[in-house]
Amino acid sequence: MYALCDVNSMYASCEKVFDASIRKKPVVVLTNNDGCICAACGIAKQMGIGKKFVPFFEVRDQLEAAGAVIRSSNYELYADLSEKLMAVCSRFAPHHHVYSIDEIFLFYGKTSTYVPPEGWQQHATNIRRTVWKETRLPIGVGMGKTPTLAKAANHAAKRIEGFNGIAVINSESVRKQVLAKMKVGDVWGIGRRIAARLNDMGILNALQLANAKPGIIRKEFSVLVESTVYELNGVVKLNWDEVRAPKKEIYSTRSFGQRIMDAEQLKYALSTHAEIAAAKLRKQNSMAKAMTIFAASSPHDPMGYYRKSIFHHFAAPTNDTRLFMQACSAAMDKIFKDGIRFYRCGVGLLDISDKSNVQFDMFNPTNIDSELMQCMDKINNKYGRGAVHLAGRGIEQKFAMRREFLSPQYTTRARDFPKLWCV
């Protein structure tokens, strides 16, 4: 059995955890740089405001007229609450995999006969109640025989009337009931494009997709969509190891708070991304043998779109931030161009392999897992990202994010700790 737990409009819910005064108001959270809307609480959704990924400046007036509470992304807060959430959920199953900041897969083992003493329905209820009690985050719990069915159940838990946050697909009748009420585009792995083509073929809901002939789906689309068909029928195609497979590419990219036209600042930004991506790489115990480094103007820039990327090979697989930063410096000459209003930049680590499979290179000893990097990771994990960093990313960064509506750092900054007991 698989379970998927996820938080209802995570970012908006997090904003409500420490601020009781906004719990009954429509809350809308913006993306980095206050660019777009990325989350809206249930109340806001009911009012028809807060559509995901609409540019903020286009709907600002409408939101203010509706009396919405507007917040910038307070990523430190969400990450911290996410960690607590994952700790609670993971207590309930022998295996877990954190899938995103607000989603966790639970796996109860291959033996399909296992049922918890209290039964699946009650088990799911217990997870949901415990999470609410210990974190004050509302979650939906979906369970099914495959990851895709667990996802579908989770969708039903939140969207289909009568489920109230919990859905367990453990019989044919429930499976059909849930899938019949689910639009094919809401199935995990079916995006806008494929959904439109499926609709043209007369496949409108998830049950119709489940009943389609796998061979035909494979021919029309891909092996991936074919796997989805099997999974909807309870046949596991995405086994546990695949669900938690290490990443093959790791990126760190961001748009700037303000446009950048200065070479030094661009280099600092790229170095910062190298640092972030490298830490992610080490966290999954991998090494990278290649890297892509890019910077670009805005696609909306009246001067025209400029984008330049540089591909860099390392002599041997590495996870050393210093080498990644050197590659960024070397790429600068080719990427930077005077007069370009740089809007975003980033790096990607490619050609990734597991650390344990990497050979020590006697001519290039920097590829070994250095103690310095391990030490940096330890300090940063304990005191927060950037507690220590290499000088290459600059002391004074001028491209900080725009976060005009930031809530207090309730959990990560001493002076912002909630003081509700004084009220």
Place this chain on the structure above:
DNA sequence: TCTGGGGTCCTAGGACCC
């Protein structure tokens, strides 16, 4: 002011080489 998210995986097609 004047605004437009971030991450991962996959692939078509161009550049380059022999």
Place this chain on the structure above:
DNA sequence: TCTGGGGTCCTAGGACCC
């Protein structure tokens, strides 16, 4: 009858997810 390389590597962009 008509046609005329093939392989590798990188880049840009699409598709999907949250």
